[in-house]
């Protein structure tokens with residue numbers, strides 16, 4: 001049974017994992033080279049708790065199950081599971097995984113939160129690649145159930161299955177990727193959308209707000225229930241995907257998209273930064289996050305009802 005978890009790196013994602021683990025009665029030992037983070041983490045646990053508690057139907061927050069340490073070895077040595085959340089950088093993660101592998105107890109699973117790096121590379125110097133995986137979450141980790149599990153070339157099936165079971169036990173819905181690829185599944189998709197959005201802003205066709213509305217008031221409303229394939233199956237009428245491909249297949253050759261990212265010039269960066277600042281209407285990231293969390297709790301409860309109708 002996985003009870004003690006080490007969280008290595010406590011930025012946006014590390015904090016998110018800590019909150020999810022605590023909400024599922026795990027003991028968390030967190031490490032970050034920034035020794036001043038402890039207070040910030042506790043503050044975030046408390047701020048998010050009212051929504052987290054509703055989502056998982058919890059009564060009590062066990063803050064005593066959380067510990068912050070300033071030595072990576074202390075964090076790892078007794079952990080059953082290690083969730084790494086350090087910056088996205090091959091050199092840094094490869095070195096860190098070598099270090100983690102040295103201190104990890106036998107049988108513990110080592111899991112990286114990377115958004116798109118190849119596990120075979122980041123675990124290339126780690127002593128235990130067979131029990132090392134990627135588990136790519138989504139922000140906010142304490143609210144979003146999806147997590148992409150990506151094996152490296154040396155990851156064993158046994159540990160992949162264990163990881164799958166573990167993430168399910170903390171109310172997540174693992175997506176088991178068959179083999180490693182850069183950007184995995186969702187970030188590859190998100191990046192395609194992001195690149196096109198940047199081109200549109202760069203060429204002056206629309207503001208950041210207009211593009212966001214094109215997602216929020218259009219496909220985004222459907223996407224949380226049905227992804228691209230099932231959505232397009234319905235768009236094909238009675239014949240479903242078959243008619244969809246006949247009708248819109250040729251458009252793939254036009255092509256509408258640019259694929260290569262535009263240069264992040266100063267002008268483009270300023271348009272994007274100022275555009276999103278205006279969209280925030282003076283609300284802080286914290287304030288917007290609270291609104292988003294409250295919405296995500298209600299949305300997931302609603303979605304559960306309809307999701308069951310489709311998937312069962």
Ligand SMILES: NC(=O)c1ccc[n+]([C@@H]2O[C@H](COP(=O)([O-])OP(=O)(O)OC[C@H]3O[C@@H](n4cnc5c(N)ncnc54)[C@H](O)[C@@H]3O)[C@@H](O)[C@H]2O)c1
Nearest residue numbers: 009010011012013014034085086087088113114115137139
């Ligand atoms: N932000 C997101 O939306 C998101 C989503 C999914 C996955 N991720 C992935 O999660 C990981 C962390 O991203 P983040 O957004 O939390 O970054 P972040 O910059 O918010 O936090 C990184 C933390 O790592 C710490 N750190 C620096 N060097 C370290 C080291 N050698 N060992 C341990 N900790 C170290 C920093 O002090 C900082 O607290 C990255 O791999 C990223 O790709 C991010």
